[in-house]
Amino acid sequence: MREAIEVMSKNDPCEYEIEGKRLECTHCGHAEFHEGKAMLNTAGMTLLGLDWANQTAVTLMCDHCGLIHWFAKPPKAKME
Numbered sequence: 001m002r003e004a005i006e007v008m009s010k011n012d013p014c015e016y017e018i019e020g021k022r023l024e025c026t027h028c029g030h031a032e033f034h035e036g037k038a039m040l041n042t043a044g045m046t047l048l049g050l051d052w053a054n055q056t057a058v059t060l061m062c063d064h065c066g067l068i069h070w071f072a073k074p075p076k077a078k079m080e
């Protein structure tokens with residue numbers, strides 16, 4: 001039961017802050033995102049020097065337009 005709640009809370013759109021600045025969608029300016037994870041463990045990413053990032057990236061999908069923003073460092077969810 002607790003697992004189900006955790007999954008649901010991750011699916012709620014949330015505001016994020018990076019280096020003290022509120023994240024806004026680069027396309028539409030919306031400020032709520034759905035968090036996800038993506039693997040970076042491909043030959044191409046290793047060549048780009050991203051294999052230090054534990055082979056995963058955090059993805060934040062804009063709640064409004066769906067544009068996915070990629071982060072090699074996990075962004076901080078803004079707490080109210």
Ligand SMILES: [Zn+2]
Pocket residue numbers: 025026027028029030062063064065066067
């Ligand atoms: Zn957007």
